[in-house]
Amino acid sequence: MKYLRKDRLPNIFCAGCGNGIALNTFFKGMESAEIDFDTLSLVSGIGCSSRIPGYVKCDSLHTTHGRAITFASGLKVGNPDLNVVVFTGDGDAASIGGNHLIHGARKNINITVICVNNNIYGMTGGQISPTSPEGSFGTTAPYGSRDKPFNLAELVAAAGASFVSRWTTAHPLQLSNSIKKALLNPGFSFVEVISQCPTYYGRKNKLRSPVDMINAFKENSVNIRKANKMSDEELAGKLIVGEFVNNPRKELTENVCDLSVEQCGRSLAIKSAYLDNFDD
Amino acid sequence: MTEELFVQGNEACAHGAIKAGCRFFAGYPITPSTEVAEDLAAFLPRYGGSFLQMEDEIAAIGAVIGASWSGLKAMTSTSGPGFSLMQENIGYAHITETPLVIVDVQRGGPSTGQPTMASQGDMMQLRWGSHGDYEPIAISPSSVQEFFDFTIKAFNLAEEYRVPVIIAADEVIGHMREKINIPDKVEIKKRVMPKEKPEQFDISNPYLPFKAGDNEIPPMAPFGEGYNIPVTGLTHDERGYPDSSDPIAHTKLVSRLCNKILNNREKIVSVHESFCDDADTIVISYGAPVRSVFTAVQNAREEGLKVGSIKIDTPWPFPENQILKAAETAKNLIVVEMNLGQIVHEVERVAGLADERPDVHLIPKIGGELHKPNEILSEIKKIS
Numbered sequence: 184m185k186y187l188r189k190d191r192l193p194n195i196f197c198a199g200c201g202n203g204i205a206l207n208t209f210f211k212g213m214e215s216a217e218i219d220f221d222t223l224s225l226v227s228g229i230g231c232s233s234r235i236p237g238y239v240k241c242d243s244l245h246t247t248h249g250r251a252i253t254f255a256s257g258l259k260v261g262n263p264d265l266n267v268v269v270f271t272g273d274g275d276a277a278s279i280g281g282n283h284l285i286h287g288a289r290k291n292i293n294i295t296v297i298c299v300n301n302n303i304y305g306m307t308g309g310q311i312s313p314t315s316p317e318g319s320f321g322t323t324a325p326y327g328s329r330d331k332p333f334n335l336a337e338l339v340a341a342a343g344a345s346f347v348s349r350w351t352t353a354h355p356l357q358l359s360n361s362i363k364k365a366l367l368n369p370g371f372s373f374v375e376v377i378s379q380c381p382t383y384y385g386r387k388n389k390l391r392s393p394v395d396m397i398n399a400f401k402e403n404s405v406n407i408r409k410a411n412k413m414s415d416e417e418l419a420g421k422l423i424v425g426e427f428v429n430n431p432r433k434e435l436t437e438n439v440c441d442l443s444v445e446q447c448g449r450s451l452a453i454k455s456a457y458l459d460n461f462d463d
Numbered sequence: 464m465t466e467e468l469f470v471q472g473n474e475a476c477a478h479g480a481i482k483a484g485c486r487f488f489a490g491y492p493i494t495p496s497t498e499v500a501e502d503l504a505a506f507l508p509r510y511g512g513s514f515l516q517m518e519d520e521i522a523a524i525g526a527v528i529g530a531s532w533s534g535l536k537a538m539t540s541t542s543g544p545g546f547s548l549m550q551e552n553i554g555y556a557h558i559t560e561t562p563l564v565i566v567d568v569q570r571g572g573p574s575t576g577q578p579t580m581a582s583q584g585d586m587m588q589l590r591w592g593s594h595g596d597y598e599p600i601a602i603s604p605s606s607v608q609e610f611f612d613f614t615i616k617a618f619n620l621a622e623e624y625r626v627p628v629i630i631a632a633d634e635v636i637g638h639m640r641e642k643i644n645i646p647d648k649v650e651i652k653k654r655v656m657p658k659e660k661p662e663q664f665d666i667s668n669p670y671l672p673f674k675a676g677d678n679e680i681p682p683m684a685p686f687g688e689g690y691n692i693p694v695t696g697l698t699h700d701e702r703g704y705p706d707s708s709d710p711i712a713h714t715k716l717v718s719r720l721c722n723k724i725l726n727n728r729e730k731i732v733s734v735h736e737s738f739c740d741d742a743d744t745i746v747i748s749y750g751a752p753v754r755s756v757f758t759a760v761q762n763a764r765e766e767g768l769k770v771g772s773i774k775i776d777t778p779w780p781f782p783e784n785q786i787l788k789a790a791e792t793a794k795n796l797i798v799v800e801m802n803l804g805q806i807v808h809e810v811e812r813v814a815g816l817a818d819e820r821p822d823v824h825l826i827p828k829i830g831g832e833l834h835k836p837n838e839i840l841s842e843i844k845k846i847s
């Protein structure tokens with residue numbers, strides 16, 4: 184509670200929503216990574232999970248749909264001392280924001296992206312998203328989705344992120360541990376949180392209660408270490424969780440700082456808008 | 464010491480940005496604005512600044528807004544198609560009161576149109592491109608020196624009013640080479656911090672990041688200073704908390720955002736009048752066509768015609784009082800612009816307020832070429 188804006192409660196999330204677990208595990212991960220709360224900047228786009236930063240008592244940017252990573256990039260490069268974390272959802276990050284997601288990963292900019300993936304558009308009332316499983320129902324897929332879904336962790340890993348993991352809301356301990364690692368990784372970190380939306384996804388897909396959904400996550404998830412030894416048939420319908428990439432390497436902000444040191448003998452001119460004099 | 468350079472308009476703009484204190488640029492290459500980005504890619508690291516080439520224009524303006532909140536003066540440059548892509552985030556910058564500068568070096572449209580040719584086809588997009596109500600500031604240079612000077616002016620206005628400011632240039636000015644003077648010192652507007660430190664606030668006396676004083680403009684702290692600022696594109700109260708379903712809250716916020724520009728219109732607006740005192744016919748122009756208009760008006764005077772000129776430096780906010788004054792005295796107002804008629808609508812609107820309405824004429828030109836002085840002169844003769 185000490186991190187929350189108490190005067191904004193109650194929140195807008197539906198009963199049984201996974202956003203609470205995502206936020207709670209984030210605070211745990213942040214504490215164990217010993218992040219200075221004053222340097223924490225949360226950035227988000229549009230959607231249910233993008234409302235999370237507004238309840239946290241830190242600097243936050245609630246931006247336009249899909250563009251959170253672009254705002255976060257400017258914030259991080261503008262002041263590399265900030266710890267920049269993006270909260271986003273499957274629609275926000277992978278549909279309208281898909282291009283920014285892969286380019287953020289490619290440039291390996293030192294931000295942490297926490298993607299709460301509930302396989303549906305919640306804020307707009309239950310339309311299918313780019314991660315909705317084939318055959319799943321949504322208000323824009325009344326006959327079941329015919330689209331192929333994205334595998335987000337694999338997509339971001341392929342694009343070049345230096346830390347990628349996926350857990351579900353049924354794995355709070357592993358999740359907070361992963362968030363800790365992501366925050367400490369000096370590069371683009373992507374943590375996918377498979378989450379329940381009983382209100383829209385569950386109701387339309389015969390998983391009416393949050394408990395049904397969390398049980399389904401538990402029953403269907405297979406750790407990536409085990410999954411690597413299983414056949415495609417054995418893995419059908421399974422949810423692969425675990426750490427997909429952990430490969431720290433030089434990141435974008437450091438490169439920008441290095442160039443500045445090379446060219447003018449000092450690091451970046453942070454907060455310079457508040458100075459009287461810019462002449463060197 | 465003043466430095467003299469012989470440069471393109473786009474290069475002059477990059478020099479002006481550095482002088483004004485710009486330390487962040489994010490952009491996506493697009494003709495005819497690309498030299499602004501290329502020069503800043505070279506300049507910024509030498510001043511401790513950062514340059515990012517983004518994946519598209521939406522990303523560019525997003526990064527610029529983020530960088531502004533990190534405490535930097537930040538800019539992007541683009542042309543019509545890229546400017547269209549930026550519109551949603553320009554609205555975001557207005558509602559969140561984020562200072563930044565956008566250079567729009569206009570080219571022929573619609574769509575991909577004429578990438579290498581000049582136009583003033585974005586004048587209404589500058590005004591109304593984003594959704595909702597807002598009051599933009601746009602300035603139009605008509606020489607390479609002005610492209611330098613107006614870039615500094617744009618950064619100063621952005622900081623003073625906490626708004627995105629647009630430099631509405633055109634391909635002629637962007638690619639034309641002229642001698643410019645770069646003064647050693649220029650006047651810089653720095654960003655205003657809140658007076659109180661974060662620790663002076665508590666639950667009974669909370670920090671109100673969007674509470675404006677009498678001037679309607681709140682001071683702005685950067686992220687990372689402990690102020691814990693919640694910034695949202697939703698309609699918000701003075702704390703920054705979303706308050707999007709209350710009609711009164713929305714009216715209060717958006718009215719203030721518009722009024723902070725409109726109430727300072729006379730301070731922001733800049734026009735240059737020549738030969739207007741006794742003129743029967745006044746030619747109104749902005750940007751590159753100003754150059755041909757000057758010659759045409761001088762030639763008309765030599766021929767004994769009572770013709771004057773108004774050069775508009777700031778198309779937005781529209782210089783209503785100055786144009787109204789002209790409309791009260793002249794019989795004819797002629798608008799010269801490189802489109803089929805955009806700013807002429809504003810002139811017609813204002814002329815309609817005059818006691819004795821003058822006739823409003825348009826000399827349009829599209830295709831990418833500048834009006835020739837004798838084309839303007841022969842139209843003046845036909846009209847006056």
